Amino acid sequence: MFEYAPAPESRDIVDIRPSYGLFINGEWVEPQSEERHKTVNPATEEVLAEVAWAGEADVDRAVQAAAKAFPVWSALPGAERAKYLFRIARIIQERSRELAVLETLDNGKPIRESRDVDLPLVAAHFFYYAGWADKLAYAGFGPDPRPLGVAGQVIPWNFPLLMLAWKIAPALACGNTVVLKPAETTPLTALAFADICRQADLPPGVVNIVTGAGATGAALVNHPGVDKVAFTGSTEVGRLIARGLAGTRKKLTLELGGKAANIVFEDAPLDQAVEGIVNGIFFNQGHVCCAGSRLLVQESIADELLEALKRRLGTLRLGDPLDKNTDIGAINSAEQLAKIRELSEAGEAEGAERWSPPCPIPDRGYWFPPTVFTGVAQSHRIAREEIFGPVLSVLTFRTPAEAVEKANNTPYGLSAGVWTEKGSLMLWMASRLRAGVVWSNTFNRFDPASPFGGYKESGYGREGGRHGLEAYLAV
Amino acid sequence: MSERLAVRKTYKLFIGGAFPRSESGRSYVVTSSKGDFLANAARASRKDARDAVAAARKAFPGWSGATAYNRGQILYRIAEMLEGRRAQFVAEITAFGGVGAKQAGDMVDATVDRLVWYAGWSDKIGAVVGSANPVAGPYFNLSSPEPTGVVAVVAPQEGPLLGLVSVIAPVIVTGNTCVVIACERAPLPAITLAEVLATSDLPGGVVNILTGSPAEIAPWLAGHMDVNAVDLTGADPELAVTCEELAAENLKRVLRPPAGPVNWLADPGLERMTAFLETKTVWHPIGV
Missing domain, CATH: 3.40.309.10 (Aldehyde Dehydrogenase; Chain A, domain 2)
Incomplete structure (x- = not known):
């Protein structure tokens, strides 16, 4: 084995605030919940920042902001929604080095992966779904497919920003507004994404980010103002969510565990x-x-x-x-x-x-x-x-x-x-x-044009490709 | 001279291509809407439900592995057989009451047409909902639909023939197998339909029909770990919640009951087929 000299990527490019509030209605707001937790660098156990764990009142505020933004966002011509998403894709490309370092710090994954896999796929996903926003009538879901409303989205810690992209890009392209909860151990790139939404001048309330753990996620998916639930995570939690949504008209997609x-x-x-x-x-x-x-x-x-x-x-x-x-x-x-x-x-x-x-x-x-x-x-x-x-x-x-x-x-x-x-x-x-x-003759390949999702207890619904639109349309 | 005494039919279950009585020995009285006695129908038990699931599972590899052309021809054959029994279905529907012979005839005709419509989908749905995906790299990437597996169906509690066929056909045309709980009050056309299915080259076990109480049978199926999906079209709201909760245990795909009354004569769209399809995406590198 060759010996290599250390070649660390500089972390100076990221600017982590000591503490974060919630991103609701286009603004940073102080949570009503007093619970705050530290997120650490798993490679060093160094504390990176303190984030809020949103309570029910905070989640309610975020859902209301998303509900208020929905009529306006969904009524925008698809071509206009597309332009916002293209903008976001471009800003992600422009800031990809910063986001890759931030992801690696918060998640622990090698910079080679966050730089060469995660971030390129994140930008590509927004770019891909941006192009669908004004072409939904041709997607095979009827001549005038309608969005669902407010999407409550809960994502895991293994690909924090990529899972955010998988959730937010198709939701917005179809005309929904979202409240997204990142995982409790990896909230930082989602919070950075809030800043990207502001740079893109995305209308307030279209994307809301609430940080927290399981209780925050439960408050979100069970909120009566949520019309669509998308969850990526363990099969155990997926089951709980599916059971909790019984008897509602909420549309549910689940991307769960595997044993390939x-x-x-x-x-x-x-x-x-x-x-x-x-x-x-x-x-x-x-x-x-x-x-x-x-x-x-x-x-x-x-x-x-x-x-x-x-x-x-x-x-x-x-x-x-x-x-x-x-x-x-x-x-x-x-x-x-x-x-x-x-x-x-x-x-x-x-x-x-x-x-x-x-x-x-x-x-x-x-x-x-x-x-x-x-x-x-x-x-x-x-x-x-x-x-x-x-x-x-x-x-x-x-x-x-x-x-x-x-x-x-x-x-x-x-x-x-x-x-x-x-x-x-x-x-x-x-x-x-x-x-x-x-x-x-390959493994672990991903692409925004390629549908991803499971059979059996690995969940239902697909993310990516034309198929990924169905999860966010009333069809 | 006295009138000839009619030979009545015994209405039994349809499981694995056979017509057993309920193993429980239970039956219930089916009456017309006016209350006149029509027949004693089998009242399926939990054991019957489990037997039906086992039969559906056993039939799945063969049916899902059959060519789409073959499945399409068998659905068309069902339509042919049903057309041949038109008079019998009209008689059964009118005996139950509430509709005249003309209206009943229209329903039977619509049912035959519905089967023909779905028959044609067998070798087309893949082209409509599948895709070749232009990924950013040297890979062949193809998505195609595959049947989910064993589907438990609570048939509509109205429309004992058209509604019933409208929920069975989309499930099986794509290669799923199913266990169907017939309309509780008017189950007789369902069993006569089973006789049609049994003479249509449809492999035993692809469709299994249970008569009895949906409130009793559906939760057993919704909680069964070898059932992959549930269609709750005919479940009342309370039963639907119970079944959806039970279905979460192994993450069955759930088609919820419709929000309002259904017009079974309307264009069904693709929804009933796609609800019980999985999308499989296969990647392969391209290179020399």
Whole structure:
């Protein structure tokens, strides 16, 4: 392994305020709730800022602002809404370096990922949906599809700004107004986005940002003034939301957990497959709902593949997320680290064999080394439960039918990967995998033009593409 | 000379292509709107509901794996068989009361036409709701619809034939299988429809029909972990809330009851099909 000198990205570009209020009706307002919490850099445990945890009265104020803005925003010609969204896309591009650093500071993901993946996709998503705003009549949802009203949106901490873009861009393009709650551990880029809305002269109340934790999210999705709920997060919370919305006319889309199978056949290009496996589970520290957390490898090549995989993992660099050479950043929170540890310990206790490359762990912050479990049985918790961390469970199969059986043997159905040089086998597998996204000879690719979302307990509705409009239209 | 005594039909359930009585041995009296005795219909139990789900699950791989052309032809075949029994349906609908022979005939005709309409969708819906996505990179990227799986359907409590077929056809034409709870007060056309289905080359288990109390049966289906979606069209508001809450347990797709009265003669649109379709997106790199 080559030695690299440290190459940290400068953090001077970001200007973090010591404390933040809520962004309601185009203004920063002081919350009525007195609860305030600190958001920390998970790589150093340094406090970055203090944010409010909005209470019911604050959420109510935000929903009212969005409701008031709705008639005006929805009545704007689509071409005008489009121009606001194009403006936002441009401002994001202009400020992308700042936003990437801010995301890495608050989330712990490597700067290489926030700079090269998250931010380009964020800008692209706004640019994509901007173009739909004046073309909705051609989208296949009738000649005059109408918006729903106020969208209450709750997003997770793994791709904070990207998930914001996935939620806000289509909502606004369709003529809805929004109240968005970022995750409690990663509020800073959403708060920076509030400033972008102001720079874009977005009319007050069209976008409102309320920070907080689960109680704030619950107040938002259950608010009677909300017409549409969009949630990305755990299946457990998704269930609660679905149950809570029973009997209402609120439209609901859910993007929930996953336990994707990444299936490697004996004829696959091995080096590419190894890169795909690494990208599938170690990208973003495995904090990815569609992560390829179950490697299904054909028995005949299992030893060879695992050897190559372990060799490759030995070259991954874990450490300072702001360092441009870093591959594996920090785990987002102490709570998440505890969950990853607990499931990994269960993996060992249930009899799977644990392996990690030699990997120095920084003294401060939340870290977990890339970890591979072999000898995993389908009944093991590490094969069934979403770990949401850099932990790969390896299982083997003999025939394509067995691979399908094992891949589908999960309540989830978000994504899957197939590695083979045989086109007919790839398509045969793709047609039988019960998953919303199938990556063949690649993994973890995203694009605003490509619909994303799950089967079964991975949720319902799609984000991205023409399909993503349906979630925000009365159809 | 005395008049010949008619041979009456026994109305049973339709599960897995067979016509069993309720395993519980229960039945209930079906009367006309005036209160005259029409028949004893089976009152499905929880065990019947579970058997029906198992039959629907068993039928799913074959039916969803059939070609769209094949499914379209079978739906068309259902229309043919239904047309042939026009008189029987008219008699059943008029016996229940409330409508004259002319109106009942119109309903049967509309039902046949509805089936023909949906039959044609089998190999077109994918072209209309699927897409080739222009992603910013060297990738082939294709989205196509796939059936959700096993769908539990609470049939409308009005429109015992047209309403019923209008909720079944969109579910099955795309490859789903279903368990349907018939209209409680007027279940007889549903069982006669089952006889049509049984003679239409429709594989057993694709449509399973239960008669009895929706309030009793629907929650069992809504809470069943091997059901993927529920269509609550015929559920009253209270039952719909109960079912939607139960459906959350495994995140079933839920089609809520319509907000107001439904005109079953109107153009149905795509909604009843797309409600029970998943979108699968497949990526593959492009290169040499």
